[in-house]
Amino acid sequence: MALSTRLLQRLNCEGYKNWMKAGYCLHMLQSRLQGYIDAEMRTFHRQLVSKISPAARQRYKSCRCRVRGKQFHPECPVCREWTELILDHHKNRNGDIHWGNCNPSLWPVNYWEVAKVYLPRGHTNSSGPQKCDAAALLNLINSCDHFKVADISRVREIIKCRNDLMHSYDLTVDSSWLKDFGKKIQELITELRHVPSLVNEAEQLQEVLTTDWSVExxxxxxxxxxxxxxxxxxxxxxxxxxxxxxxxxxxxxxxxxxxxxxxxxxxxxxxxxxxxxxxxxxxxxxxxxxxxxxxxxxxxxxxxxxxxxxx
Ligand SMILES: [Zn+2]
Structure with missing residues (x-):
């Protein structure tokens, strides 16, 4: 069936194409970061387990600790020890922490329940990095000191760009915004050059941003x-x-x-x-x-x- 005029208009609208291009770059970024984050957070969890007392390496059978949004007051000895250790590695320990994302009783045995403390709100049902978008993964890098990034502002800039994109309710961004985004994403790739799956992506991301997405x-x-x-x-x-x-x-x-x-x-x-x-x-x-x-x-x-x- 031929495509409606409205559909072709949408797909060929400059602002909408820009919005889609930036969204696709973030999609690429997310797919290249997921495996890396998975491996790093498993390593991080093993490191925490090695620092924790032997008694807190197993689930505490009588744990009745409950999280509520940004509030968590651990009541059992295992959760108390884990909370302290998790906070030691949290770069925003005096700000908002979305405890509501996780189930503390699983911290000793599930690496991703620990990772979720470093994620933004809304990740209660997340079962691993494969379910996370670029913003969530970048927030994790930004919040957890396991990730050594020399210039963290480059990570934060892309989080901001992603927020701009998701708060553009007419689903458009202008070309100067896209150009600026392109520059920032190249800077991020340079910063994360130790991530093997990102090493060769700079050129492809550039191509996504500069190619004509007109549709026929x-x-x-x-x-x-x-x-x-x-x-x-x-x-x-x-x-x-x-x-x-x-x-x-x-x-x-x-x-x-x-x-x-x-x-x-x-x-x-x-x-x-x-x-x-x-x-x-x-x-x-x-x-x-x-x-x-x-x-x-x-x-x-x-x-x-x-x-x-x-x-
Ligand atoms: Zn507990």
């Missing part, structure tokens, strides 16, 4: 405007000069929109009431989804959820 409809003989869905996008379109590896355009759009919605729901959970500006953002996002019928079919339930945020 290959099915031009059909009547335009009668429909077309997200899955048709990948069957029928071609980038003029570029192809994504390991991810379809369809999947990329859905992945980024899911992340953006997740951020929005977390904000609502944290602040309970959304500000005037946030409500405008929700309305902008809602109208974007309503206007793009192909996306609407995927995110129909989300539209109802967004309505509840507006009420």
């Amino acid at each position: 409809d290959l099915v031009t003989h059909e009547v335009d405007g009668i429909g077309g869905s997200l899955s048709d996008v990948d069957e029928n379109v071609c980038f003029k000069h570029f192809s994504l590896d390991s991810l379809s355009l369809n999947e990329l759009e859905i992945e980024l929109l899911c992340q953006l919605l997740e951020e929005l729901y977390l904000q609502k959970e944290e602040h309970e009431v959304l500000s005037e500006k946030e409500l405008t953002n929700v309305a902008t996002l809602k109208s974007f989804l309503s206007e793009n019928k192909d996306l609407l079919s995927v995110f129909e339930k989300e539209l109802d959820k967004l309505d509840t945020l507006l009420n």
Whole structure:
């Protein structure tokens, strides 16, 4: 089926293409960092176990300790010892720590329950780095002193860029923002040059950012405007000069929109009431989804959820 005019307009809109390009770079970054983070956090856990007293190397059968958001007051001797050690390696020990992410009784036996103390909010159900996006992995590098990064501001800059992207509710960023992002991501790759899976990525990331992502409809003989869905996008379109590896355009759009919605729901959970500006953002996002019928079919339930945020 030919793609609708609206769909082609969206895919060829400069700001939206920029937004998608940056999102794809972060997707690449996340996929290259996951294996590294997994290995490092397993090593870190082994190091902590070797420092802990023999009695605290096993789960404490009578542990009844409970976490609540940013609050944790360990009650059993094992959790008390682990809490102290975990905090010794936390670079933000006097700021917000999202204890609610983890189950303390599992610290002696599960490396990822320890790692979750260094993650941002909203990772209670995370079972490993494979479920984490780039922002979560970079936050872990930023918060845990196991990671030796000479210039940590380069990590923080990309976390900020990712927040810009996820707070752009019209799903666009301008070209000067993208250029700046490109520079910052190259600086991050230089900083993380000890990560084997990132070593050869600088060039590919640059290519993602500088290539023309314009989309053409290959099915031009059909009547335009009668429909077309997200899955048709990948069957029928071609980038003029570029192809994504390991991810379809369809999947990329859905992945980024899911992340953006997740951020929005977390904000609502944290602040309970959304500000005037946030409500405008929700309305902008809602109208974007309503206007793009192909996306609407995927995110129909989300539209109802967004309505509840507006009420
Ligand atoms: Zn306990």
